[in-house]
Amino acid sequence: MSDDVLGRGPERQVLVVGDGLVGRTVTAMLQRCGYEPVLAVSDRQRSPPVVVRVASNAMRTLEALDVASHVRDRGTRIDSVQATHPETWAAGTGRLVSTTERTTTAAGSVIDATELRRALAVEWPLERARTDRSIRGVTTTGDGIEVAFADGVRETFDAVVDTTATPALEDRAPETVPTRNYVQYVGRCDREESASQVLREVWAPGALAQVIPDGTASESWVRVTTNRGDATGLTSHPAFEAAAGVDPEVVEEVVRSGESTRVQQVRLGADELQSGVWGAGRIARCGEAAMPLAPAIGSGFSLGVRDAVAFVSELARHEHSTTATIGAYATARRRAVATHHRRARHRQSASSPTEMPRGEPTTEAVTVRRTHALHRFLGSSSDRA
Structure with a gap:
């Protein structure tokens, strides 16, 4: 995430759904870019992780958000x-x-997940954090997406970012992924x-x-x-x-x-991944709302940060329509993950949980490869969501 992207002051109104680590990171990045995002909770707000891994890519993002020093002071290398x-x-x-x-x-x-979330909230306080209400439904209009909150209030936004697989937004997803x-x-x-x-x-x-x-x-x-x-x-x-x-x-x-x-955890089968799982229209998806990869190894936050950086960078870098911007973001994320998915699938019989081929030290490469390993080790008897 570079300063040329962070330094621009856009006018789009963005609603971020999910008051977790990824949701707080997305809102902080939007604020850093000059946006004034609104944060709302999901009616499917899952229990937060107790301890979270912060990979090098996520640490660089936290550095730009002035939170990395807190991770170094309160976390463990x-x-x-x-x-x-x-x-x-x-x-x-x-x-x-x-x-x-x-x-x-x-x-x-x-780092303790509560510590990291508190640091993000303190460093990037939100004037419009609607954490006392959830989303009941959304309607696409000619000039945006109208969001109906559970308390009866309706507001129109240019874009919505889902970080928790909110049911009211999930129903409008063009693509979903099977999970275990x-x-x-x-x-x-x-x-x-x-x-x-x-x-x-x-x-x-x-x-x-x-x-x-x-x-x-x-x-x-x-x-x-x-x-x-x-x-x-x-x-x-x-x-x-x-x-x-x-x-x-x-x-x-x-x-x-x-x-x-x-x-x-997503079931990575033989089918090609679809870009729609990362968003379409005026709804973008980050983290577990898009592709829940290898939650057992604790990479969910770092992978969600990769999504967040890609989305906010795309939004701030271009003056395309919101739908075109979200489409470009979703396509880019699909390509990044699908490349490692194909490589991991071809090597599946010989791959080990941690060993990575040279030239693939990215969060996606590690996480996709280990997702395949988890399928083999944890077996196929778990329930389908």
Whole structure:
């Protein structure tokens, strides 16, 4: 996001739906460009993530928004990701042979999601933050899109940006993507004093566990994603403790009593991705509202920021009609993700959860590749949304 894009003062009226991290980032970027956006909540406001990963691309955007220093001060730098995953099943024995990899491609920083949202809200306060009302419906008119709020008020906007897959807006989507449902649990555990700034992952059939360093010297986050609500496939493996750095009982306790949420992940099949999932007409979509990729690895915020940068840059750079601008944004995002989708699909049989080919260190490349890996590891038995 460059200053030549950020420095222009446009007149379009934009409504951003979703008072989460991506929604707050979109409104901050619009304000930085000179817009005066309106923020509203969604009637499908999901539980926010407890801890969020900030990739290098997202950190650059937060730098432009004067929030990156807060992430550095209050968050934790991740030097690398160490993944232990099943390489083969010994024929006829059911014995799991593990391979451990370490990469800096998927590294970055982690921060408490509440801290990051608070920093965005403080640095970029909104005069028109309608967080006390949701959207009931929208109607396209000759000069904009009329939004009916739940309290009976109606307002007309040039564009609407959906960041949470709001039902009232989803009904007007020309394209939707099939998804799978997973259950995610988050808790805390004691951290060894000698533990380094390495995010540890253990992949097993049906479950993925992550041990994420926290800013404190004594604790780490534990995040478990499963397709069936348990982590037996993880904790029963004799090498689990050595790979994860925590006792299996800690993970079992997180699953039993930790905060749980349902997360959705797109089904990446053989079909070509359609640009309509990122928006059409006067409605643009960012983050989970467009393409919910690999929520189990915590890349949702950084990928949503990629969408936000692309949308706001397109909106501020050109004087095309709003519909043409949103169409150009959606097409560009489809091309970016589809390229990595095709490459990941072709390599699927040989790909590992973290290993990335040279020349593909982007957020999209990492996330799409690992989305394919999650399909294989978490299996196909989870429910379809």
